[in-house]
Amino acid sequence: MKYITVVISKVDDENCSKGEDATDSVVEGEAIHYITLLDDGTGVALYQLRGDLEESAKALEEDPEVLSIERSEAADGLVYLHFQADALMTELLGLFRRHEVVVDWPMEYTAQGALRITWIGDDEKIREVIREIPEGVQINLEGIGEYHSDMRQLASLLTERQRELLKLAIDLGYYDVPRQVGLREIADEIDLSVATVGEHLQKIEARILSQAVL
Structure with a gap:
């Protein structure tokens, strides 16, 4: 059983439909603890914020793509989001499901705002996912090898x-x-x-x- 860790550092808007990104400069993400698509095409996520939590939460509440947001009272910066999934998110999550690879949660944001993702599966399925990453998504390989649960x-x-x-x-x-x-x-x-x-x-x-x- 293999793992691969990649960092999505750039998305070319001309090649990938992302929807509106007005909140990107305001909202600082720490991690995505879980994210999935629902049958109606929307998505839900457990999202960890960092930085100015009040400002980030306000920006999310005002984002028309965010259908609802609930903040955790037990953990600072942890929010539950119900959102309208854009084309890129739908395509990426569909890739994982289609090729039966497992995400090693959480997905983590770097200090530069890139997203680090580790997924697990057999060699061929991992290669299929890499081959089908949408054009315009820039990924950098950070690690690959045999997966161990204590990594x-x-x-x-x-x-x-x-x-x-x-x-x-x-x-x-x-x-x-x-x-x-x-x-x-x-x-x-x-x-x-x-x-x-x-x-x-x-x-x-x-x-x-x-x-x-x-």
Whole structure:
């Protein structure tokens, strides 16, 4: 059983019908915990917001494509959406169903607003999905291989931004022996102070190591 992780970083509006995107610059997504299409062509989703939650929720409530929204009282930023599915959403979700691949929830938004999706299936079905991705959807391959159920265990301990910072530190050689870069080089890459980067990495290391020794 294989998995593939891709990042949808760009959609060409000329080739893909997306509907109106007036809320895109206002609403900041953290993750999509679940999304599916209903028989009437609409969709429902469990959506995690980040940033200014009040502003994002207001923008969604005013979006004509959003039929209803219900905010969770137990978890900040978690909303249930009933929406009018656009052509692109219908096509992508139809692909997963048609080729019998399973989405490894949640789908996650990167700090740049791209959407990271992992799906699971056999080799041929995964290839069929890739071949049928709509023209105009730009995807970047992030990972592929044999799927293990505990793959998300450590990653789930970190926020999206923490994972991106950790990946950057690894890519730059911060954890190489000998170390290739210091905190200053990492800070320069993401426009943060050295102290802030150091604090974030200490928190990341503490979370991961505390689980690794249990």
